[in-house]
Amino acid sequence: MSLLDWELPEERRSLHRALNDMCARATASLPQTLVDAGIPWIGMPESAGGSGGDIFDAAIALQTLSSNAVDVIGIDTGLVASWALSITGLSCNRSLIAAAVDPRNTLVSSRSSSGDLLISGIAIDVPADERIQYLLVFIDKELALISLSDCVLNQSENLAGEARATVTFDYVSPINHVVVDSSFTQMDLLARLALARSIQISGAMNNVRDITIEYARTREQFGKPIAEQQVIAHKLAEICELTLMSQAAVATALDSPTTQNCAIAKSVTGRCARKASMTAHQVHGAMGMSQEYQLGALTTRLWSWTEEAGRPEFWNHYIGRSFLAQSNTSLWESIVNGMEGLHT
Amino acid sequence: MSELEELRSRVRTFLSAELASGAFTPHCDSWLIGYDPEFSRRLGAAHLIGLMLPIEFGGMGGGPGHRLVVSEELLSAGAPVAAHWFAERQFAPSVLRHGTVAQQHEWIPKVIAGEVCIAIGLSEPDAGSDLASVRTKAEQVDGGWLISGTKVWTSSAHHADAMVVLARTSGQRHVGLSQFIVPLPNPNVDISPIRLISGEHHFNQVTFDETFVADSDILGEIGNGWAQAMHELAAERAGPERYLSTFPLLEALLRDLPSDSRSADDIGRVIADITTFRTINHKVVELLAAGDTSASEIAILKGIATAFEQETVGIALNIANEPGNPTLVSPAAMSLLREAQYQAPGFTIRGGTNEVLRGIVSKGLLK
Numbered sequence: 175m176s177l178l179d180w181e182l183p184e185e186r187r188s189l190h191r192a193l194n195d196m197c198a199r200a201t202a203s204l205p206q207t208l209v210d211a212g213i214p215w216i217g218m219p220e221s222a223g224g225s226g227g228d229i230f231d232a233a234i235a236l237q238t239l240s241s242n243a244v245d246v247i248g249i250d251t252g253l254v255a256s257w258a259l260s261i262t263g264l265s266c267n268r269s270l271i272a273a274a275v276d277p278r279n280t281l282v283s284s285r286s287s288s289g290d291l292l293i294s295g296i297a298i299d300v301p302a303d304e305r306i307q308y309l310l311v312f313i314d315k316e317l318a319l320i321s322l323s324d325c326v327l328n329q330s331e332n333l334a335g336e337a338r339a340t341v342t343f344d345y346v347s348p349i350n351h352v353v354v355d356s357s358f359t360q361m362d363l364l365a366r367l368a369l370a371r372s373i374q375i376s377g378a379m380n381n382v383r384d385i386t387i388e389y390a391r392t393r394e395q396f397g398k399p400i401a402e403q404q405v406i407a408h409k410l411a412e413i414c415e416l417t418l419m420s421q422a423a424v425a426t427a428l429d430s431p432t433t434q435n436c437a438i439a440k441s442v443t444g445r446c447a448r449k450a451s452m453t454a455h456q457v458h459g460a461m462g463m464s465q466e467y468q469l470g471a472l473t474t475r476l477w478s479w480t481e482e483a484g485r486p487e488f489w490n491h492y493i494g495r496s497f498l499a500q501s502n503t504s505l506w507e508s509i510v511n512g513m514e515g516l517h518t
Numbered sequence: 519m520s521e522l523e524e525l526r527s528r529v530r531t532f533l534s535a536e537l538a539s540g541a542f543t544p545h546c547d548s549w550l551i552g553y554d555p556e557f558s559r560r561l562g563a564a565h566l567i568g569l570m571l572p573i574e575f576g577g578m579g580g581g582p583g584h585r586l587v588v589s590e591e592l593l594s595a596g597a598p599v600a601a602h603w604f605a606e607r608q609f610a611p612s613v614l615r616h617g618t619v620a621q622q623h624e625w626i627p628k629v630i631a632g633e634v635c636i637a638i639g640l641s642e643p644d645a646g647s648d649l650a651s652v653r654t655k656a657e658q659v660d661g662g663w664l665i666s667g668t669k670v671w672t673s674s675a676h677h678a679d680a681m682v683v684l685a686r687t688s689g690q691r692h693v694g695l696s697q698f699i700v701p702l703p704n705p706n707v708d709i710s711p712i713r714l715i716s717g718e719h720h721f722n723q724v725t726f727d728e729t730f731v732a733d734s735d736i737l738g739e740i741g742n743g744w745a746q747a748m749h750e751l752a753a754e755r756a757g758p759e760r761y762l763s764t765f766p767l768l769e770a771l772l773r774d775l776p777s778d779s780r781s782a783d784d785i786g787r788v789i790a791d792i793t794t795f796r797t798i799n800h801k802v803v804e805l806l807a808a809g810d811t812s813a814s815e816i817a818i819l820k821g822i823a824t825a826f827e828q829e830t831v832g833i834a835l836n837i838a839n840e841p842g843n844p845t846l847v848s849p850a851a852m853s854l855l856r857e858a859q860y861q862a863p864g865f866t867i868r869g870g871t872n873e874v875l876r877g878i879v880s881k882g883l884l885k
Contacts, residue, residue, distance in 0.1 A: 387883055407880035414879055415822045418815060422797040423790070441790040493789050494782030498775060505769050505785075506594040509792050510526075 189216075189231055190238050197242035208239070208246045214270060217252030223267040224256055233428055236370060237377030243471040245336045247305045248272065253370045255310050258363055262317050262352045271319070272302040274309045274341060275364045277484055281343060283314045292345045293318065299482050303329060303337040308349070312360040318351035332478035334471065361492065365433040367483040368440035372427065375443040375479050376420040378472045379450055383417045385468060386410065386454040389461070400457070409453050416446035416453075434496070434512045437489040444486035447476040522587050525569075529591040532564050536597070543850070544596025544766040546857040549759045550868075551720050552598030553677055555635065561592075561599070562632025567606050570807075571614065575626040582803035590758040590796070596766030596854075600674060600720075605629045605636040607757065608750040609682060612697075616738030616746055621699070625680075637678035637702070639669040639724060640747060647874045649684075650692055650744060654726065656685040662733050663687075665698060665726040671868075675709050675722040678702050683726070684743050695743035699735045706730070716860035752811035754869045756802045761795045761823035763865060764830045764858045770851035771837045780840060784833045795823050814882045817875040824865040825872065831855075831862045 196207065208214075217232025218224020232253040239246060248270030255271035274281075274297035281295035293313060300309065302322060309320045326342040387410055390401035400406045423442035427435040451473040455462045462469040480486065497508050519527070536542055536557070545552045561567055569584040571577025578584060592599050610629040613621050628634045645652045654667025665685055675681055681700045688694035700707065706729040711719040738746045768788060775781070798819050805813045834855055838847045847855075866872045 391884065401880075401884055404877075407884070408873070408876040410883055411818075411821075411876035411879035414814065414883065415818050418798065418818050419794055419822060422801075423794045426793060426797045435793070437786075438790040438793050441787065442794050445787075487783060490783040490786030490790065493786030494784065495777070495786075497772075497785055497789060498777040498779055498782055505772050505789070506765065509789055509796070512789065512793060 186230060186234055189227075189234050193235060193238040194242065197239065197244050200242075200244065204244060205246055208244070209248070209270070213239075213246055214248040214251040215256070215268060218256035219260075222256065222260070222265060224252065227252075229253065229257075229431060230428060233373045233424070236373045237380075237424075240374035240377035240475065241381040241472075243334070243378065243381075243468070243475060245334075247301075247303060247337060250301060250367060250370050253373075254363075254366050255308075257366060258310060258317055259319075261358065262354050264317065264319060264350050264352055266308055266319060269307040270305060271308045271310055272300055272306045272322075273363065273367050274300045274302075274311050275360065275367055276300075276482070277364065277488055281311060281313055283316075284345070286345075286347070290347055291316065291318065291351055292347055293320065293343045294345050295343055297341045297343070298338075299332070300339045300341050301337060302327065302339045302341065309341065310363075311348075312363045315356065316351045316353050317363070318348035320346055320348045332474075332482075334474040334478050336475070336478065338478075362433050364484055365436035365440075366431070368489065369424075369427050369431060369436040371479040371483045372420075372424050372436070372439035372443040375447045375476055376417075376424045378475050378479075379417045379420050379443075379447060382450060382454045382469065382472050382476070383413050385472075386413055386457050390457055393459075393461075406457060409457050413450050413453055413457075416450040420446045432512070434493060437484075437493050438512075440484055441486045441489040441493065444480035444489075447480050451476045522583055525584060526587050526591060528564075529566060529588050532561070532566060533591065533595050533597060536560070537595075542598050544770070544854070545598065546596065546765075546767050546854050547763045547861045548596045548766070549593060549599050549603045549763075550673060551600060551718065551857070551861070552596070553600040553635075553674060553720075554598035555601045555632075555677070557598045558602040558632035558635075560632070561597075562602070562630060566592075567602055567632050568610065568626075568630035571606075571610055571626060571630055575622070576630040577626070582807040583800070586758065586799065586803055590762060593758055593762040594765045594769070596769075601635050601677065602629065602632045603759075604638055604673065605634050608638065608753050609636040611753060612682070612737065612746060612750055615749070616697075616742070618734070620734065621737070625699075634679045635674055635677045637672050637675040637681040637722075637724075638750070639672050639675075639681050639683040639700075641669065641671045643668055643670055647871055649747070650695070652684055652686060652695065654683065654685045656683075656687050656696060656698060656731070658687075659730070663698065663731045663736070664728045665700065665731055666728055667726055669724045669726075670712065670721075672722045672724050673720055675702070675724050676711065676719070681707075681724065682737060684747050687740050687743075692744040693741045695747070696740045697737040697743040697746050698731045699737050700726075700729060700731055701735070704729060714860065714864075716857070718860075749811050751870065752806055752816050755820040755875075756799070756806050756816050758796075758799055760820050760865075761792060761799075761826055763827050763861065764834065765792075767834050767851065767854040767858045768830060770848065770854050771834055773851075774848070775837065779837070781833070781837045784836060788830060788833065791826050795819065795826070812882075814879045817870070817878040820869065821866075821872045821875040821879075827865045828862050831858045834858060 212225035215224040216227045216235045220226040251271045279297040324346045328340040332338045420443040423439045427439040568577035569580045573579040656663040656665045683698045687696040708725040712721040
């Protein structure tokens with residue numbers, strides 16, 4: 175299992191294997207064990223208090239945990255939050271941070287009588303519970319870090335039971351904020367979160383593929399494994415197609431993590447996840463519907479992650495509008511240039 | 519500028535000059551229906567054919583990335599490359615791999631110059647998806663072989679200088695097959711058109727009636743024809759012609775689209791999917807160049823990309839029928855749209871149906 179099945183450099187495999195081993199020994203304390211091991215801070219420089227490693231290491235961690243359907247609170251800290259903070263020069267040391275950047279949020283800013291920034295409104299689907307220390311928001315050209323304890327947290331869960339809170343901000347004063355370069359927008363931050371979810375989707379799909387193939391090879395009906403029925407074999411092939419497509423979209427974005435490539439990753443992985451999850455359930459028959467069986471833990475994650483951080487339709491619209499807004503650019507040039515240096 | 523960027527820019531300069539002089543009109547599916555031998559010669563003269571073929575034959579000796587860059591630039595522009603496409607894509611590499619030194623010197627320089635059109639004879643009336651059941655037979659005679667049988671759906675046979683024929687040389691299903699290079703035209707080869715639903719003539723039925731082929735025209739080893747043909751099919755499936763067949767249509771439709779078009783979501787989806795296909799394609803041609811012709815990724819790419827091509831026709835129809843702007847669609851775009859509609863069913867059939875491809879992928883899983 176890898177970002178692309180045929181390419182995971184040997185030096186990167188050790189992290190993948192180590193995390194798989196930790197997940198295999200899963201106990202109730204696994205989430206805390208992973209935090210203690212510094213997993214949420216992979217991709218954040220050690221000089222800034224992180225665990226070191228680059229975007230690929232952070233992606234391998236996300237992908238491996240997701241393929242095991244293991245949640246880690248604050249998992250976006252390394253790939254998303256620390257990246258945004260490094261752009262602005264803000265620091266947060268070794269804290270757990272969640273990004274509150276859903277396109278459906280209603281955050282607005284105002285100024286206190288002394289001119290200080292105040293933030294109000296509602297943020298939804300925030301991957302946070304009380305263990306999170308800070309929320310990262312983008313508002314009026316400013317990136318702001320907010321202490322979670324200054325907000326009202328309405329704790330809830332997504333379909334897979336992962337923590338997703340509705341957070342109410344009532345004239346909250348951020349602990350730190352900075353005006354960013356005008357070329358950086360809320361969409362850039364949202365796209366980075368979308369990349370994180372895309373990586374997770376791709377990881378979970380890899381495992382959906384593997385367990386579905388395994389199930390079809392073992393389950394016998396009409397006197398032979400159902401995988402030997404052509405209709406089932408073709409469904410397995412379809413899941414492989416969708417998984418490869420997702421891996422490639424993620425690989426494109428990791429090689430060149432521009433906002434457009436991150437948007438593309440979410441568009442592709444989300445659409446593929448919808449199809450692959452339903453096909454996997456169909457192959458499993460009633461078995462896949464059982465809570466005891468592992469498929470549901472993966473497909474419920476796929477469904478939640480597909481809708482979070484901008485659903486595929488949201489990103490398709492964004493990519494399409496961005497293209498239409500450029501005058502005199504051919505579609506082909508836009509595609510080639512959009513990949514920025516990839517395949518030149 | 520990197521070497522590949524330089525190459526891309528060279529193709530674009532060539533195409534701009536061609537378009538500016540009115541030398542060609544963009545077509546959908548131009549690698550199949552855009553037959554223009556003069557264009558191919560000019561492309562050859564510009565050293566844009568044979569990117570992966572050896573320098574000693576006049577090629578560039580480049581890697582798969584070089585050919586990919588040139589191919590995608592030509593196809594996205596709808597350039598008429600059909601006259602040399604099969605020759606460069608599968609014939610020359612096959613001659614290089616399996617052919618004699620004499621065959622290499624006879625054919626490869628001409629392919630690189632864009633001077634030869636090659637037809638590939640695989641399918642038969644009773645052998646389509648089940649290709650190994652071909653019945654065209656070759657019987658050994660003094661100094662050569664006599665070929666008898668019928669091939670169908672043979673692209674460009676009516677223009678071709680030669681046709682590679684897969685024929686049965688013994689009764690064994692796979693190892694009883696061999697390949698022959700049959701020079702055309704030939705008094706003992708009858709070529710008749712199979713007109714497509716568009717009414718156009720690109721495909722043929724080709725009948726061999728005890729057609730003599732000299733021993734020197736055997737391609738590769740007797741009995742190795744199946745393996746050779748599979749290698750060619752892998753090359754045929756692994757290219758950008760599997761997701762760019764309708765691209766000239768999309769390009770033409772989007773040129774004048776207002777920025778508030780209701781088709782933004784569809785356009786975003788097209789950009790997302792093509793970007794992703796390009797990444798897969800890049801990996802797949804590397805696999806192929808490394809000799810891995812049975813990689814599932816090749817079958818997967820062709821399957822998903824051609825299904826996408828078909829969907830783009832629906833997207834194009836949505837754009838073309840956007841209410842409120844009766845002059846939105848240019849006559850050129852309208853003509854490309856009709857072309858795409860006529861060609862669309864073939865996308866997921868030619869070169870191995872998507873069902874055959876899923877069979878290949880699932881067989882790989884269940885080994």
